[in-house]
Structure formats: structure tokens, C-alpha cells
Amino acid sequence: MNAPTFDINRRGFLGSAGALVLSFTIPQEGFAQSAEGSDGSPEKAPELQGDLSSTPSLDAWIRIDADGSITVFTGKAELGQGTKTSLRQVAAEELEVEPGTINLITADTGRTPDEGYTAGSMTMPNSGTAIRYAAAQVRQILIQQASAKLGVPVEQLKADGGKVLGPNGATLSYGEIVSNDLLHVDADPMTKIKPPGNYRAIGKPFARVDIPAKVTGGEAYVQDMRPEGMVHARVVRPPSYSARLTDLDETTAKGMPGVISIIRDGDFLAVVAEQEFQAIQAMRVLERAARWQEQQGLPDQTDLPTFLQSAVTEVGVVNSAGAETVKGAKTLKAQFTRPYQMHGSIGPSAAMAKMEGDQLTVWTHTQGVYPDRGAIAEMLGMEEDKVRCIHTEGSGCYGHNGADDAAGDAALIATKLPGRAIRVQWMREQEHLWEPYGPGMLTRVEAVLDDEGKIVNWHYDLWSNNHSSRPGSAGALLAGRLMQKHFQPDAQKLKISPSGNGDRNAIPLYDIPNQRVNWHFIPDMPVRASAMRALGAYCNVFSLESFMDELADAAGADPVEFRLRHLSDKRAIKVIETVADKFGWNSDPMPEGRGRGFAFAKYKNHASYLAIALEAEVDRVSGEIRISNVVAAVDCGEAVAPDNIVNQTQGGILQSLSWTLYEEVHFNRTRITSADWSAYPILRFSAVPDRIDVHVVDNPGLPYLGVAEAAQGPTSGAIGNAVRRAAGKRIYDLPFSRERMRDALKA
Structure with a gap:
């Protein structure tokens, strides 16, 4: 992963706010040079924990202001899994404060580290681990600085409740310790974290901070956002994947009450109105006025296995161990299938975007703000640093639903109407028909049992598309595909990795000495498909x-x-x-x-x-x-x-x-x-x-x-x-x- 990119304004903010900007550097190569193996050769330098390996600067993760307030930054998004609570707990544990006192900033290309996608159950292993080790090092630095200020040995000091406490009532708050010139430090891989016996926050019950607004009708989701001056947009989707817009009479829709603009860019069609229902009414009129040319291109749903087998372009070896064939007492075979399945988000996708000068801001429930920013910037021909994506929770999704597409819709429309906050809300049928589905699959398994009832041979074959077409490039966005430029979808490639894709969990964990696992790869997805929870x-x-x-x-x-x-x-x-x-x-x-x-x-x-x-x-x-x-x-x-x-x-x-x-x-x-x-x-x-x-x-x-x-x-x-x-x-x-x-x- 590339070095982190930070918003220039945030850097300026950090430099002017009287905050803890931890800034001395510990050269990583120093560890390799100072450590020797048993044979006298240099040992490998210790690795940074979690996503500290890609974003080592502590101030990318932890900020302490002069008033003692603590802000923690994560590139991961809250999707309803409790991230905003559990990440506070790990930070609070090492900083010796209550979780409720921590302000947590989640995925925002203008403020947080680039941690890619929130996917694969990796928030705690990657971001939680990084935040915990960063917080532990910050605590140690605070104690060291307090030691110098108080003239008290480090061993006689401890952190507690946002303060460093010493003998005879000596106390310094975190805010009193920090200063603008407290240096700027990279993470130290040798940082020690607290042992389990001393936990006060980890493993303890804390109320979920994201729940109250969701159960009281508050502004919990991007769908709920209503800033002053916001206008409403609705898109008109083609009737099918391959449809092309051949004729459109905009006259009636343009004259409807509240309509601000009709946006057409190639096959992309949308209407903007002052009020939401006005936009819906105009959208329905445009749907009836649009003429589309369609063609067949989908497989026979009643015989999906035949299609999957016919569309294979290559076979990847996921695992190969032991002998190819082994004789035994019994041989069993079976075939299983999974259809295309949708995320079925209860709240259809939405986004809000605003173009101000040469800066575009998008509020989106994407699971990857940095990748989405890249796709939007490419689609609009803008520099990435001119586009900011701010994660805002969406009402329901684990995986790649229409969130990125709605963000692309809003971004494109916002460039046509600068100065206005544009809210795009998909309709139910648009979510169902246009979101990327979980791919259909075919699997076949054959195994041999010996006389003692042990499995001695295992053959497993799976047929599947790639399980992720997330942005990506502009071609991953519906707006990018439909606009006049007609960006093409990214070419799908067979990738076999330890984390798995369509082949995820295709290798049994059971002790089987002889195994063959193959992925029959299908690159062209006739039905739009992408990441859905658990992938293959x-x-x-x-x-x-x-x-x-x-x-x-x-x-x-x-x-x-x-x-x-x-x-x-x-x-x-x-x-x-x-x-x-x-x-x-x-x-x-x-x-x-x-x-x-x-x-x-x-x-x-x-x-x-x-x-x-x-x-x-x-x-x-x-x-x-x-x-x-x-x-x-x-x-x-x-x-x-x-x-x-x-x-x-x-x-x-x-x-x-x-x-x-x-x-x-x-x-x-x-x-x-x-x-x-x-x-x-x-x-x-x-x-x-x-x-x-x-x-x-x-x-x-x-x-x-x-x-x-x-x-x-x-x-x-x-x-x-x-x-x-x-x-x-x-x-x-x-x-x-x-x-x-x-x-x-x-x-």
C-alpha cells in the first residue's frame, strides 16, 4: 500500500491548534542493524502491527488537543458492526481513559488514514490493532514527557483518567503535557501493550454509540441528511444492462413544478428538483418519455451450471497436496449450486455531493472512501486531491451494493449544478435491479474414505466469477458506464490469495492428506456481480x-x-x-x-x-x-x-x-x-x-x-x-x- 495521503488543511490544522503532534523519528532500519541472529547475521527488523505498517505516523491515528480532548482516526467505516464502539475501547484501554471521552473519526479522505475497504472482517485485526499499539505508544510518550516536566522517574508515574499521576499528588493532564513542538513520531514496533490482567475497557460491556440515533429517529444515515439549501435528484435507469437511450422528450418534465434541471450525459439521465416528491414525479415522467434499445445478453437462469461451465477461461490451482488419487473403501461425489443473490439493503442507496469552486465533497456509505474517491475523480477528469469522500452510514449493507454508484451519481450531478448540495436517493426497484449481486456458483466435491472411516483423498472444484468489482476505476461506477465517455468495467482476473475470493474457504481445514482444489474462473459476468458478505x-x-x-x-x-x-x-x-x-x-x-x-x-x-x-x-x-x-x-x-x-x-x-x-x-x-x-x-x-x-x-x-x-x-x-x-x-x-x-x- 502506498504511503498515506493527508488533506493539506488538516496538516495546517494540526500545526496551529496546540495539539500533540508526536514527531521524533525512530529509523526502522536501526532495529535490523542492532539485532543479530544466533549465527551473527542481522535479524529481520520487527514489523509494525496492523495498518501501522502502511501508515506509521502516530498523528495519523491519535490526536490530543491542549484542552485534553482525544481524537482517534480510523480509515474503517461503521456499517452497523459496532466499529465506533469497539475502536474506542481499544484506544481507551491503552490511553487509560473512559471510551466515552474519545472522539472517533471514521473513514474520510480528508482526515483519516487510507485503510482501503471495510471488508473481510478486518477492522479489528488491521485498524483495531494499529490504534491500540499507537495509543500505547502515545501513553508512553506522555509519561516520558511528564517525567521530564515533573523531574520524577518514569517508573513512579502512571496514566489514569487523562492525566499522568506521580508521587505526593503530582499531576499533569494530557493537555498540559502536549505542545506544538512535541515532535512527530513514527510507530515503534517494539511498543508494549497492556497485559489482559490489567484491562479496564477491553472485554467490558459498553453501550453502542451508533444506536441511539437509529432508534429515536435521529440523523443516523446518509439517507437522513437534510442540510440547508439541499436539492433532490432522481436518476432514470435503463431497463436492462445493455440498453441504450435512443430518444428523449424532456419538454413535459422540464415544465413540472420545482424542477431545476434535467441532466443527460450519454445514457445517464437524471432530474433535479427543489422537493423530493417533485423529483420522483418528474423521474416517472422521464421514464415514460425515454426510448431505449435493448438486446439479449443474460444466460438461461434455469440452467446456470451449464452457463458457468461454458464460460470458463482458465483454471487456477487453489491447493494441491499429497497424491492425486488414493484408493479406499468408499468414494462419494456431490454437486452444489448457489444462485445470484442480492444484498437487499432495506434502505435503498443514497449519497449527497456538493461542488464548491474546484472542490467536490461527497457524503457516501461506500465501504472504501479512498477507492471511491479515485473512481469518481477519474470519471469526472478531476485530480484526486480535489475530491473528498466522507463516509456516512447507510441503512443496510455488508458488501458492494449501490453505495458507490449513488456516490458517482451525486458527484456527476453536482458538477452540473455547482454550489448546491445534491441528494441522490435510489428507488426500491433501482436498488434491486442495479446493485451488484453476489455471484452464482457451482461446486463439485469427491472424497475417498478408508476402512477406518477417515478421509484420505479430496477433490474440490468450484466455478465462479470474481467476487469483487468494487471501484476500482470509473468503469466500476454506473454513472461512469452510462455517461457519454462510456468507461468500461475493469477486466476481471483470476487472483488466488490466502484471503480468498470465490475460492475463500474452498480448502477444508480438516486433516486430509491428499487434496486437490481448483477454481474454474469465469471473467465475464453477465449479471452484475461483486462483493457480498463472506464472498465465496x-x-x-x-x-x-x-x-x-x-x-x-x-x-x-x-x-x-x-x-x-x-x-x-x-x-x-x-x-x-x-x-x-x-x-x-x-x-x-x-x-x-x-x-x-x-x-x-x-x-x-x-x-x-x-x-x-x-x-x-x-x-x-x-x-x-x-x-x-x-x-x-x-x-x-x-x-x-x-x-x-x-x-x-x-x-x-x-x-x-x-x-x-x-x-x-x-x-x-x-x-x-x-x-x-x-x-x-x-x-x-x-x-x-x-x-x-x-x-x-x-x-x-x-x-x-x-x-x-x-x-x-x-x-x-x-x-x-x-x-x-x-x-x-x-x-x-x-x-x-x-x-x-x-x-x-x-x-
């Missing part, structure tokens, strides 16, 4: 964990015992045993139509461990599936905010339950047809399980693993396994709709 892990874990139950049955083993038979990772074993104990897992017969299901995964194979058990009930007449009595255990390393971990895990379980039982994007050969909730049903409150118990397996002192996306895959696998027990039939194709369940029961 949702389908891959569903496939692997469903198949593990099939293998357990073939081996004549209990599903939980069979998994433990193939695991040596002690932390994996602990979460499995915790769930089995708390759920009361057993093999006792259940009433007809009911079944138990179990599943496990370690997210990305290097993040959080999660095991889950649940019960399913299948109505053999209607095909309805009801999930109840859910128990999960999660190990995400050190638990900073246990309540947040429980909340995120419960949310992930419910999201996966919705995907698994209901969600599928429908389309014909020309258009997407899932335009509303009737055509794209999701989980309703009436279908929420009666109880979802989440047990946090805490590991104080261990690295943060991130938790938000750990539950999606295991939940789908557990549901599939429970339905198999309840119905006596396994469903291999997601979602488990009533129609699909009825068909399986008849087969």
Missing part, C-alpha cells in the same frame, strides 16, 4: 459441510465425532465441543419432520472459528422449513466487545438463514425481474428462530481475528444438514425454497 465462503462452506455429513453417514459416524476425527487444531476442537455441549448434541431420534444439523468453519482458514448446531422442521405438505434452537460458539481471538460479537454473530446467522431459505435473483434473457420484495423474498420476523444462543470463546492477549463474516457459511451447512435429517432428502441447490423442498420430497 458462503457457498464453499455450505458445500463442504453438507458433504462432511454425507461422509459421516457413509462412515457410520456421528457428524460431530466425524469432524473431530479429522481435526488437530485445538481451537477448532474447542468451539465444536462447546457447541455440542451447550446444544446438548446427541443421536437420539427426533419426531417426524424434525432434524438436527451441525457445521463448522474457520473463516478464511485464518480468521474466526465458528461452530453451530440447530434444529429444522419441515412441513411435508407446504415445503416450509422452520429453523429453531440455534446454538453457536465463536473464537475471534481476544474479545474486545463481547456484546458486539454476539450481535454480529446473531446477525450473520439470520442473514445466512435468509439467503439459504429464500433468496435468489430472477432474470430472463434480457432483464433482471426481481424488482421488489415480492419477487425477491427475504427472511421475515415471523420466521426468525425462537432462540439464537451465541457463546464467545475468549482468548485474552491473542490477536484479533475479526468476527462479522464467520457465521454465514456454517449456518447454511447446518441448515442443509438439519433439513436432510428432517426430510430424509438432501437439497443440493440453494435456496431451499418451498417449491424446491416439495420437489425433493416427491423425488
Whole structure:
């Protein structure tokens, strides 16, 4: 990652405000030169922790003003996962203050570090770790400065409540210690953090700071913003991906009350009005007045596996270990599919933008303010430092929905009407039809069991698009694609990495000596697709964990015992045993139509461990599936905010339950047809399980693993396994709709 870019005005602000600008430099190469290995050769210099490695300047993370107020900066965004609370806790722990006293600034290209996207459950591992180590070093510097001012040895001083305390009542507040010339320091990788036994904030319950406005009707989301002088814009979307605007009569719309302007740039069409409903009315008139040329370009939805196999351009080897083939007692095979699925944000995407002079400011619920800034700047032909993107929470999304596109819409319109704050709000059908979907997938697995019921050979193949087309370039934005310049989407390339993409969690964590895992890559996405929570892990874990139950049955083993038979990772074993104990897992017969299901995964194979058990009930007449009595255990390393971990895990379980039982994007050969909730049903409150118990397996002192996306895959696998027990039939194709369940029961 490149060195951080900071707004010039912020630098000037820091230099003029009587703040702690920690500024002496510790040369990193000094560590390598001073340390020697056992053979006398220089040891590798210690690495900076988390995102300090890309943004080492402490003042990029921590600011203390002369009045003692503390501001913490993060490049990560609050998406409803509790970031604004948990990051305050880690900073407060090391600064020895109460979390509520800290002002936290989240993703803003004018103020915060560039931490890329808020994605992959990496906020705590990357930003939380950086902030914690930065805060620890700031505390140590404050104590050192207080030592010099008081003439008291460092060992006799301690930080507490925003002050440094010494013997005989000697006290200096943080504000009294700071000065403009207190230097400017890079992070020291040798900084020591507090041991778990001394924690006062980490692991303790704190009220979520983002919740009050959301439950009291306050200004919680970008959708709620209403600054003085703001005007309203609505875009007119083409009826399909390939449609081109051939004719438009603007006369009627232009003459409607409140209409300020009709914006047309190539196939991009929008209307701006003084009031929101005036913009909606004019948008509908423009929709009827527009003429579009369309063509077929979508695959046959009823035979998605055939399309996926026919569109492959290359095959990537995700894992290859041991022998290619091994003989055994039994060989099993299975095929699974996942359809295209949408984020289904309850609040359609929105953004606000304002052009003042040569400066453009965009308020957006993007998950990557810096990448979005780059795409917008390219689209408009502006220098990046003339565009500022400020993250403002959006009403619902984990992944790449329409947030970046709405920001692009608002930015383009704002350049046409400088001096006015332009609010763009998508309509429900626009969100459903134009957001990037989670990619469809096909997986096939084959495994061999030996005479002792152990897996000795494993072949896994997956067919999938790339799972991220985030900005990116201007071609990643709808406005960029539709405007006269017609920016092209970024070319998609096969990338296999430890974090995974479509291949995320394709490698089983189980101890299997001989493995082949291949990704059959599809570069051209006929349906607009991008990052949706957990990426390929949702389908891959569903496939692997469903198949593990099939293998357990073939081996004549209990599903939980069979998994433990193939695991040596002690932390994996602990979460499995915790769930089995708390759920009361057993093999006792259940009433007809009911079944138990179990599943496990370690997210990305290097993040959080999660095991889950649940019960399913299948109505053999209607095909309805009801999930109840859910128990999960999660190990995400050190638990900073246990309540947040429980909340995120419960949310992930419910999201996966919705995907698994209901969600599928429908389309014909020309258009997407899932335009509303009737055509794209999701989980309703009436279908929420009666109880979802989440047990946090805490590991104080261990690295943060991130938790938000750990539950999606295991939940789908557990549901599939429970339905198999309840119905006596396994469903291999997601979602488990009533129609699909009825068909399986008849087969």
C-alpha cells in the first residue's frame, strides 16, 4: 500500500491548534542493524502491527488537543458492526481513559488514514490493532514527557483518567503535557501493550454509540441528511444492462413544478428538483418519455451450471497436496449450486455531493472512501486531491451494493449544478435491479474414505466469477458506464490469495492428506456481480459441510465425532465441543419432520472459528422449513466487545438463514425481474428462530481475528444438514425454497 495521503488543511490544522503532534523519528532500519541472529547475521527488523505498517505516523491515528480532548482516526467505516464502539475501547484501554471521552473519526479522505475497504472482517485485526499499539505508544510518550516536566522517574508515574499521576499528588493532564513542538513520531514496533490482567475497557460491556440515533429517529444515515439549501435528484435507469437511450422528450418534465434541471450525459439521465416528491414525479415522467434499445445478453437462469461451465477461461490451482488419487473403501461425489443473490439493503442507496469552486465533497456509505474517491475523480477528469469522500452510514449493507454508484451519481450531478448540495436517493426497484449481486456458483466435491472411516483423498472444484468489482476505476461506477465517455468495467482476473475470493474457504481445514482444489474462473459476468458478505465462503462452506455429513453417514459416524476425527487444531476442537455441549448434541431420534444439523468453519482458514448446531422442521405438505434452537460458539481471538460479537454473530446467522431459505435473483434473457420484495423474498420476523444462543470463546492477549463474516457459511451447512435429517432428502441447490423442498420430497 502506498504511503498515506493527508488533506493539506488538516496538516495546517494540526500545526496551529496546540495539539500533540508526536514527531521524533525512530529509523526502522536501526532495529535490523542492532539485532543479530544466533549465527551473527542481522535479524529481520520487527514489523509494525496492523495498518501501522502502511501508515506509521502516530498523528495519523491519535490526536490530543491542549484542552485534553482525544481524537482517534480510523480509515474503517461503521456499517452497523459496532466499529465506533469497539475502536474506542481499544484506544481507551491503552490511553487509560473512559471510551466515552474519545472522539472517533471514521473513514474520510480528508482526515483519516487510507485503510482501503471495510471488508473481510478486518477492522479489528488491521485498524483495531494499529490504534491500540499507537495509543500505547502515545501513553508512553506522555509519561516520558511528564517525567521530564515533573523531574520524577518514569517508573513512579502512571496514566489514569487523562492525566499522568506521580508521587505526593503530582499531576499533569494530557493537555498540559502536549505542545506544538512535541515532535512527530513514527510507530515503534517494539511498543508494549497492556497485559489482559490489567484491562479496564477491553472485554467490558459498553453501550453502542451508533444506536441511539437509529432508534429515536435521529440523523443516523446518509439517507437522513437534510442540510440547508439541499436539492433532490432522481436518476432514470435503463431497463436492462445493455440498453441504450435512443430518444428523449424532456419538454413535459422540464415544465413540472420545482424542477431545476434535467441532466443527460450519454445514457445517464437524471432530474433535479427543489422537493423530493417533485423529483420522483418528474423521474416517472422521464421514464415514460425515454426510448431505449435493448438486446439479449443474460444466460438461461434455469440452467446456470451449464452457463458457468461454458464460460470458463482458465483454471487456477487453489491447493494441491499429497497424491492425486488414493484408493479406499468408499468414494462419494456431490454437486452444489448457489444462485445470484442480492444484498437487499432495506434502505435503498443514497449519497449527497456538493461542488464548491474546484472542490467536490461527497457524503457516501461506500465501504472504501479512498477507492471511491479515485473512481469518481477519474470519471469526472478531476485530480484526486480535489475530491473528498466522507463516509456516512447507510441503512443496510455488508458488501458492494449501490453505495458507490449513488456516490458517482451525486458527484456527476453536482458538477452540473455547482454550489448546491445534491441528494441522490435510489428507488426500491433501482436498488434491486442495479446493485451488484453476489455471484452464482457451482461446486463439485469427491472424497475417498478408508476402512477406518477417515478421509484420505479430496477433490474440490468450484466455478465462479470474481467476487469483487468494487471501484476500482470509473468503469466500476454506473454513472461512469452510462455517461457519454462510456468507461468500461475493469477486466476481471483470476487472483488466488490466502484471503480468498470465490475460492475463500474452498480448502477444508480438516486433516486430509491428499487434496486437490481448483477454481474454474469465469471473467465475464453477465449479471452484475461483486462483493457480498463472506464472498465465496458462503457457498464453499455450505458445500463442504453438507458433504462432511454425507461422509459421516457413509462412515457410520456421528457428524460431530466425524469432524473431530479429522481435526488437530485445538481451537477448532474447542468451539465444536462447546457447541455440542451447550446444544446438548446427541443421536437420539427426533419426531417426524424434525432434524438436527451441525457445521463448522474457520473463516478464511485464518480468521474466526465458528461452530453451530440447530434444529429444522419441515412441513411435508407446504415445503416450509422452520429453523429453531440455534446454538453457536465463536473464537475471534481476544474479545474486545463481547456484546458486539454476539450481535454480529446473531446477525450473520439470520442473514445466512435468509439467503439459504429464500433468496435468489430472477432474470430472463434480457432483464433482471426481481424488482421488489415480492419477487425477491427475504427472511421475515415471523420466521426468525425462537432462540439464537451465541457463546464467545475468549482468548485474552491473542490477536484479533475479526468476527462479522464467520457465521454465514456454517449456518447454511447446518441448515442443509438439519433439513436432510428432517426430510430424509438432501437439497443440493440453494435456496431451499418451498417449491424446491416439495420437489425433493416427491423425488
